[in-house]
Amino acid sequence: MSYTNCLPAWSVGPDCYGAVYGIVRRFGSCAAVIGGKTALSKAYAPLSLALAGTAFSLSEPIWYGGNATYENAAELEAQDAVKSADMIFAVGGGRAVDTCKLIAEHLDKPLFTFPTIASNCAGCTSLAVLYNPDDTFREHHYGVRCPEHTFLNTKIIAEAPEELLWAGIGDALSKECEVELASRSEALFHTPLLGAQLARSCTAPLLKYGASALEQCRKNTPGYELEQTALDIVISTGIVSNLMTDARYYYNSSLAHCVYYGATTVPSCGKAHLHGEIVAFGVLALLTYDQQFAMRDRIARFNRSIGLPVTLKEIGLTEQDLSLVTEKAAEGDGWTNAPYPITKQAFIQSMLDADVAGQELLAAGASQVS
Ligand SMILES: [Zn+2]
Numbered sequence: 001m002s003y004t005n006c007l008p009a010w011s012v013g014p015d016c017y018g019a020v021y022g023i024v025r026r027f028g029s030c031a032a033v034i035g036g037k038t039a040l041s042k043a044y045a046p047l048s049l050a051l052a053g054t055a056f057s058l059s060e061p062i063w064y065g066g067n068a069t070y071e072n073a074a075e076l077e078a079q080d081a082v083k084s085a086d087m088i089f090a091v092g093g094g095r096a097v098d099t100c101k102l103i104a105e106h107l108d109k110p111l112f113t114f115p116t117i118a119s120n121c122a123g124c125t126s127l128a129v130l131y132n133p134d135d136t137f138r139e140h141h142y143g144v145r146c147p148e149h150t151f152l153n154t155k156i157i158a159e160a161p162e163e164l165l166w167a168g169i170g171d172a173l174s175k176e177c178e179v180e181l182a183s184r185s186e187a188l189f190h191t192p193l194l195g196a197q198l199a200r201s202c203t204a205p206l207l208k209y210g211a212s213a214l215e216q217c218r219k220n221t222p223g224y225e226l227e228q229t230a231l232d233i234v235i236s237t238g239i240v241s242n243l244m245t246d247a248r249y250y251y252n253s254s255l256a257h258c259v260y261y262g263a264t265t266v267p268s269c270g271k272a273h274l275h276g277e278i279v280a281f282g283v284l285a286l287l288t289y290d291q292q293f294a295m296r297d298r299i300a301r302f303n304r305s306i307g308l309p310v311t312l313k314e315i316g317l318t319e320q321d322l323s324l325v326t327e328k329a330a331e332g333d334g335w336t337n338a339p340y341p342i343t344k345q346a347f348i349q350s351m352l353d354a355d356v357a358g359q360e361l362l363a364a365g366a367s368q369v370s
Contacts, residue, residue, distance in 0.1 A: 006126065006146045006242065007146070007239060007242060008146050008149075009150070010124065010234075012231060012235075013152075014153065014154050014155035014222045016154075017153060024149075027110045027148070030058070031057075031085055031087045032081050032087075033062060034090055035064055035091030036116075039091045039116040042156050043156055060081065061091075067131050067133070069099070073099050088109050091113075092115070093122070094120045097115070101126070102130075111145075114150075115150065115152055119167055121233065121235070121237040121238030124147055124238035125241045126146040127142055146242055150235065157230050158219075158221060162217040164274075165214060167276030169210045169233065170277050172233045172276075174280075174283050175237040175240055176203040177256065178253050178256050179199035180196070181255065181337065181338050195240050195244040203299075205228050205232045205236075206233075207298070208228075253337065254286060254334040255282065255285060255335075255342065256285065257332060257333075258282070258335050259286075259325070259351065260278045262328040265327075277308065278315050280309055281312070284303070286350075288353045289342075289347065296354065297357065300361055301361065310354075311358040322348045
């Protein structure tokens with residue numbers, strides 16, 4: 001069977017919009033600029049400035065509609081400024097970019113992305129996560145192509161809320177251990193084989209640079225550590241995602257995201273905590289389930305150092321919630337993505353054991369302080 005796989009390309013740095021014209025000009029001379037309101041307020045002016053004096057023109061900023069829905073995409077596609085543009089510039093976080101993926105695909109126009117936060121890999125994946133107009137999850141849409149190029153402006157990312165970067169670190173921590181577990185016993189052919197190798201480079205930079213990156217975000221100063229962390233969250237995990245998933249196979253998530261899916265059934269967790277925050281505890285549960293205790297403890301210490309959760313309580317869960325969490329978790333895409341059968345009882349136990357280890361860590365920290 002023949003297949004196509006597209007890989008992301010990127011520019012990064014506080015002045016990376018300076019590279020835009022040289023890259024986009026081969027695709028035409030005008031872009032429809034679509035994004036979130038805050039994102040557009042941050043990115044539109046520097047983008048216009050970077051293109052000033054060139055033969056390239058931008059549309060007025062166009063709000064994407066507030067959610068990644070087929071309905072919003074259809075409305076945008078009908079606008080003259082979008083129809084007549086040579087290409088789409090998607091500005092913002094995950095949902096704005098995912099909406100633009102639909103538009104670019106339907107109108108068959110090239111897509112360029114301008115992430116304004118480093119909290120997920122939507123900026124360079126072919127996958128779009130779609131919602132219903134009432135904000136309930138609708139489906140995953142697997143696009144044919146990923147965006148042509150991603151411009152990761154670290155000055156803008158440094159000015160974004162630190163909490164989003166923090167949760168982005170928590171989510172990205174799952175990539176290496178989930179892909180490894182999901183693909184461990186598989187005879188991988190070329191493309192996922194490549195992805196499984198690249199996944200190995202996702203955790204170490206987060207542990208090394210994550211804390212300094214958050215500090216730089218807090219001070220709005222885009223330094224080396226913030227750049228390395230943003231590249232990890234947006235680009236590395238995105239490349240892995242593009243290599244580890246297509247219509248025939250799915251190695252992109254496993255037990256850490258199962259914890260997340262399960263936890264969304266408990267309002268004190270799912271409504272009160274960010275995706276990446278819950279996933280960060282899921283990583284500890286996965287590593288506990290797989291008996292990788294040394295790595296589990298290493299990541300737990302890191303989580304603790306930057307305030308990501310290490311206990312159930314920190315994500316609003318109690319022991320009594322875990323059977324409900326597990327029923328839902330077992331319906332998740334990643335439940336069977338493991339080299340051995342996952343049982344509900346052992347899954348509950350792994351969350352409890354991770355929680356005990358986390359409580360010990362908190363107690364040790366408290367005694368150090370006193
Ligand atoms: Zn995630």
